[in-house]
Amino acid sequence: MSDRGTLLEKDIRGLDRLELPLGTTDSRARRLWRSAWPKLAAVAMALVVWELVVLSGWQERFVLPPPYEVFETLGELATTDRFWVAIATTLRRAVIGFSVAMGIGTVVGLAVSQSSVLRRAVGSLITGLQTMPSIAWFPLAILLFGLTETAIFFVVLIGAAPSIANGLINGVDHIPPVLLRAGRMLGARGMTAWRHVVLPAALPSYVGGLKQGWAFAWRSLMAGEILVIIAARPSIGVQLQFARELSDSDGLQAFMIVVLIIGILVDIIFGAVERRLRRNRGLVA
């Protein structure tokens, strides 16, 4: 290479070196701890407040038991088959209901994002459905399907699908035009453009929609299981309802904690996927 070439190369490499941010990478454990301690502190604080409310004597202890009693009950429950059968039933319903909602929401979202006629026709309807409290659907669902699992699935579906569809529609709408132009310029047409440009570009918003859809599905499912009680089919919702009827406050709150924990765990999974997507694209620091 000529002198000029080497000089140019040095210029470029020097500039690159200067332009790049200095990397400060924390160890994995450190990062985990940094994200974990505020959560742990919040939980500890909630438990302290709970304990204080109990100590204040505002309610009888059998109505509002202190945290340690509830956790003790939870521990005992965890040794029974019924507890795990109930959780398994509920999770199975959640997975099936959410999967169907994902399928339908995705298809509807794809269709609406591509057709301006469809968008004018059902675009605001989807948002309307999204804001409608799912519990309002149960009377109709029970009339249509009776006290069956189908009635529960119906409401879970109608609760979750609009969020999923909207996530995808928003994602497609907000793709920077320059990326679409770049795709076209590079020769991506039709399905290739969809597969390699549109869908990956819309993915973070779609996952956001899935996350929100999950929250709606989970809420609808709990409401459904309390309203639509199917004999000899223990589920988390049924356990909540029975515990109330038996004034078993320990058991009631133990199951509520289960509901909360499952909700949080799934949210953490979606959140991790979403954060990873955004970080890879430089959308978060």
Add this chain to the structure above:
Amino acid sequence: MTAAVRVTESARATDRAVEVLGVSKTYGDGHSAVAALEDVSLSIRRGEFVCLVGASGCGKSTLLNLIAGIYRIDKGSIAAKGRVGLMFQEPALFPWLTVERNIETAMRFRKARPDRSRVQELLRIVHLEDFGKSRPHELSGGMQQRTALARTLAQDADILLMDEPFGALDAMTRTVLHDELERIWQEAGLTVIFVTHDVREAVRLGDRVVLLSSRPGRVVDEFDVDLLRPRRLDSPEVTEIAAQVTERLLEQVRSHV
């Protein structure tokens, strides 16, 4: 001493890479119609580096998009011999792919099998061989634009259309990328049509500088730049020719008052 010579006759037809003949383009219709280009003719030799300059509204970008086949021509014809690649002011890299995969994707869109060794070669050409696994957002603006250049080259483009590609970069990076682009252009034997509003940049880079008028865009003047390469942006010769071009450009702008 001065090297600026008005072009009287364009080169022979045999070695032409791009032939633009009487091209017009209007946006909108009726009263709101805007004539972006009117009767523009331009011949570009194979291996030539042509810069298009003009004030706002001269339709430089429109012309590039017409040559690239992105917009439809209203009147006239454009013939391009070779594969055309277009670069924008924004790098427009796919943020979900690494630098390497961005380049591979350009090959895949052309139904070519992604060729790993070619990807590495392209990365070496733009001096980014250490950054193949990086994400676009981890790179500086200049590095992103070089990645975009590598991606365009990955299409095996013979004719490189560049729409103010360095417009958003700082002066230092720009200067270095001028040298870099000149080197790649020479080594790869490309034909380049480079749009800029920076007259000095045009003179620094171009074999020929074509001046377009505004609304409607027409070819007003052409300047051959017969300076030895490599040139420097701040050399007296470049400055002198740039002053001539700027004078003509200003005449153009004043005529709109």
